[in-house]
Amino acid sequence: MSILVATLYVNPVTGNDKNAGTRLLPYKTLTHALKLSRTAIIIQLAPGTYSSANGELFPLIVPGGVMVVGNEATKGQDIIISGSGEYQSESFGTQNITLRLLDDSSLMGVTVTNSIAKGTGVWIESTASPTLANNTFVGCGREGVFVSGNAKPAILDNVFVENRASGLFMARNSKGEVLRNVWQRNAIAIAISDFAAPLLANNQFSENQTAIALAREARPVLRHNVIEKNPQGGLLVNGNAIPDLGSAQNPAGNIFRDNEAFDIHNATSNKLVSAGNQLNPVGIKGLVELSATATETAKSVSVSTSFSDLRGHWAAAFVEALLSKGLISGFGDGKFQAQAPMNRAAFAAIIAKAFDVPAKNQVPKFTDVKPDFWAAAAIQRAASMGFLGGFPDGTFRAGQNLTKIQAIVSIVNGLQLSGGNPNVLAVYRDRAQIPSYAIDAIAIATQKLLIVNYPQTELLEPLREITRAEVAALIYQALVANGKQKPIISPYIVNPDADIPSFTDIMGHWAEGFIRALVSMNLTRGFADGTYKPDKPMTRAQYTALVVAAFNPTPKRPAPDFTDVPSEFWAYKAIQQAAQGGFVGGFGDGSFRPQHNVQRLQAIVSLVNGLTLPPAHADTLLNFKDRNKIPEYARTAVATATVQRIIVNYPDSRQIEPLREATRAEVAAMVYQALVAIGRSPSIHSPYIASPFAMTSK
Numbered sequence: 001m002s003i004l005v006a007t008l009y010v011n012p013v014t015g016n017d018k019n020a021g022t023r024l025l026p027y028k029t030l031t032h033a034l035k036l037s038r039t040a041i042i043i044q045l046a047p048g049t050y051s052s053a054n055g056e057l058f059p060l061i062v063p064g065g066v067m068v069v070g071n072e073a074t075k076g077q078d079i080i081i082s083g084s085g086e087y088q089s090e091s092f093g094t095q096n097i098t099l100r101l102l103d104d105s106s107l108m109g110v111t112v113t114n115s116i117a118k119g120t121g122v123w124i125e126s127t128a129s130p131t132l133a134n135n136t137f138v139g140c141g142r143e144g145v146f147v148s149g150n151a152k153p154a155i156l157d158n159v160f161v162e163n164r165a166s167g168l169f170m171a172r173n174s175k176g177e178v179l180r181n182v183w184q185r186n187a188i189a190i191a192i193s194d195f196a197a198p199l200l201a202n203n204q205f206s207e208n209q210t211a212i213a214l215a216r217e218a219r220p221v222l223r224h225n226v227i228e229k230n231p232q233g234g235l236l237v238n239g240n241a242i243p244d245l246g247s248a249q250n251p252a253g254n255i256f257r258d259n260e261a262f263d264i265h266n267a268t269s270n271k272l273v274s275a276g277n278q279l280n281p282v283g284i285k286g287l288v289e290l291s292a293t294a295t296e297t298a299k300s301v302s303v304s305t306s307f308s309d310l311r312g313h314w315a316a317a318f319v320e321a322l323l324s325k326g327l328i329s330g331f332g333d334g335k336f337q338a339q340a341p342m343n344r345a346a347f348a349a350i351i352a353k354a355f356d357v358p359a360k361n362q363v364p365k366f367t368d369v370k371p372d373f374w375a376a377a378a379i380q381r382a383a384s385m386g387f388l389g390g391f392p393d394g395t396f397r398a399g400q401n402l403t404k405i406q407a408i409v410s411i412v413n414g415l416q417l418s419g420g421n422p423n424v425l426a427v428y429r430d431r432a433q434i435p436s437y438a439i440d441a442i443a444i445a446t447q448k449l450l451i452v453n454y455p456q457t458e459l460l461e462p463l464r465e466i467t468r469a470e471v472a473a474l475i476y477q478a479l480v481a482n483g484k485q486k487p488i489i490s491p492y493i494v495n496p497d498a499d500i501p502s503f504t505d506i507m508g509h510w511a512e513g514f515i516r517a518l519v520s521m522n523l524t525r526g527f528a529d530g531t532y533k534p535d536k537p538m539t540r541a542q543y544t545a546l547v548v549a550a551f552n553p554t555p556k557r558p559a560p561d562f563t564d565v566p567s568e569f570w571a572y573k574a575i576q577q578a579a580q581g582g583f584v585g586g587f588g589d590g591s592f593r594p595q596h597n598v599q600r601l602q603a604i605v606s607l608v609n610g611l612t613l614p615p616a617h618a619d620t621l622l623n624f625k626d627r628n629k630i631p632e633y634a635r636t637a638v639a640t641a642t643v644q645r646i647i648v649n650y651p652d653s654r655q656i657e658p659l660r661e662a663t664r665a666e667v668a669a670m671v672y673q674a675l676v677a678i679g680r681s682p683s684i685h686s687p688y689i690a691s692p693f694a695m696t697s698k
Helices: 030-036 294-299 316-324 344-354 376-384 404-415 422-427 436-447 468-481 512-520 540-551 572-580 600-610 618-623 632-643 664-677
Strands: 006-010 041-045 048-050 060-062 066-069 079-082 085-089 093-101 106-108 111-113 119-124 131-133 136-138 143-147 154-156 159-161 166-170 177-179 182-184 188-192 199-201 204-206 210-214 221-223 226-228 233-237 255-257 264-266 272-275 288-291
Touching (some): 006 030, 093 106, 111 119, 344 468, 404 468, 422 512, 540 572, 600 664, 618 632
Parallel strands (some): 060 093, 066 106, 136 159, 143 166, 182 204, 188 210
C-alpha cells in the first residue's frame, strides 16, 4: 500500500484561510495549515512574513510527520516566521517560543526570529527527533534553537546569526547530530549543559563571542569543525564537562585559529585530551594534553642520523636506510644536502648500485660521456637495465638535473612495473600538470606506493626538479615494491584510497571524464566483465542507487511503500531514501517500476527537485531545437537545470531529446554536473554541456 503525501500551500500575501490550500488557492496562515495537518503532510510556504500581524497565532506547533518547507536553496531568505507565544515546558516552565517541533517533524528552508527578551526560535524536547535543515535563525532574544529531554534532532546546514544568548542550546539528555551549520556573531554559538552529548561535525564558527561553551556533565563529540576569529574564545569547558576531542586512532580534525582569548579553555579539574586538532599551544588554558595520532606519531619518529642537516628531516629514515646499504652517500662537510637537486649522473650512480635487473638494451655510446668520467660505468649500467636513455643527438647530458616526473618514469620503466590505472591520479590536486606520456607510469608508481610527497601528499609537482631527499625516498620505496626492503612508516607516502577499476569501453568516449570522476569518488561502478556499458540505458532502480550514493538525501517526506518494491529487493533502501529526499516518486497505481528505464527528462526533473534548486525562467528553453517536446509541467525544471549547467546532450548540445531513455553515460554526466552545481566537485570542460546563454544556429 502506497502512502500519498498531501501538500498544503500557504501564502501570507495572496492566500485566504477559507481557500482549499492548493497551489492556486493557498491558505493565508501557517497556523491554519497546521490545524488541518496530519502525518504525511507537506506545508509549502510562499515568500512573505508569517507574523501576528498577518494572522499567525504563536507558538506554532508542528506535529509529528509534518514537514514545513520554504526555500532550502536560499536558507529561507524571503520566508520569515517571526513571533512569540507562551509555552509551558515540561521541564523548564513558561517559555516564549516561536515554534515547537514534535516527533519526526521537519522544518526546512525558512527564517525564524523571536526578538523579544528571552525569546526562543525553535523548541524541541521530550523524545522528539525532528529535522531542521537549511534554515536561518537570526535575532532571537535568547537562542535560535533549544533542545532538551531525550530529544535527538538532526540539525543540518543551517545558519545561526546574531542570537543574543546562543545560536543553539542543548540540555538534559539530548543528543542528535549537528552537522555543516554556520554560526556567526552569536553571544555563544552552541551552549551544551547537563548530560547532553551531541555530535558536532563539519560546522563553521566565526565572530561569535564564544564558539562552544560546555557546562555540568556535557559530553559532546567534536569532529572537523572550523573554530576561528571568535573574540572571547573557541571552546570553553566548565563544570565536569568532557568533550571528545579525538584519540590516537580517531583524530578529531578540528581547526582552532585566530581566536582572541583562547582556543581551548579547560576550567575544570579534568584532563582533556586533544588528538589530531590544529591549534596553537599558546591558545590553550588549563589542563589539556596534546596527544599524538597515529599519523602524527609517524611524523615525529626520531631517526638517528650521521648528517647534521637531516636531524628531524622528513626523509631521514629513507636516507639512513640507503646509507646503511652503501647505496647513497653525503658530502665531505658532514651534510647530505637533502634539498639540493640531483643530476642524471648522480641518479645513475644510485640506480646502478640499488638495482640488479637483467640488461634489456644494448649499451649505447653517449657522445658526451668520456670513459674516464666518474659515473661512466654507472651510466652504462643504468642505461642497459632500461632505467635511463640518451637524447636524439646521442648525448646523455650527465649534468642536467632530473624532474620528479623523469625520475618516477625511470624507475617504473627500469623495473618494468605494470598494473596502473589512470583513475588513481585523482589523489593529486595538480594532476593536470602530468604530461600525457607519463600518465600510465605515474598511475603505476602511485598504486605501487613509490611516490612520496612532502609536505602535502596531494601535490605531485611533477615538473619540478627532484631533490636528493625525494630521490632517496623514491629509490627506497622502489626497493620495497621489489621485495628488497621492509616498509618505512611515513605519512608522506601517497596511498590511494582504493584500487579504482578501469573499464575497457570508455576510452575516448564523450562521457569518459564524467564517468572517471564519479568512479574516483566511489559513486558508480561497472560490470564484472570489466566494462561500464556507457551507452546502455539505466533502470530507475539503478538511478536511485546512484543518486543516494552521490547526494545522501536528507528525508523531506515520509517513506513510501511502493507496491512493486519488496523489502528484499536489492535497491529497496535506496529507493526509499531517494523518495524521502524528494528525488523520485511513484506512479498513480502505487508502483515504482524499478526495472523500467529512466527517461532523460525524469533524471533532469529529479535532480532539480531533489536538490531544491532555485527556479529559472522558461525563456532559457529557447536554446533547444526540440523544446516543443518538453512537457509543460517540466519546463521550469528543465530551464533550472540548464541554468545550473546540469544538462548534457550528446552529440548536439542543443538537442535535449527529453523523452528518450537515458544512457548510463548521460546519467553519469548529469549527476556529476549536479555535484558541480552544488559546489561539491570541480568543473569538467565538455562541449556537450547545454549552455544557458543564447546560441546561434549552425
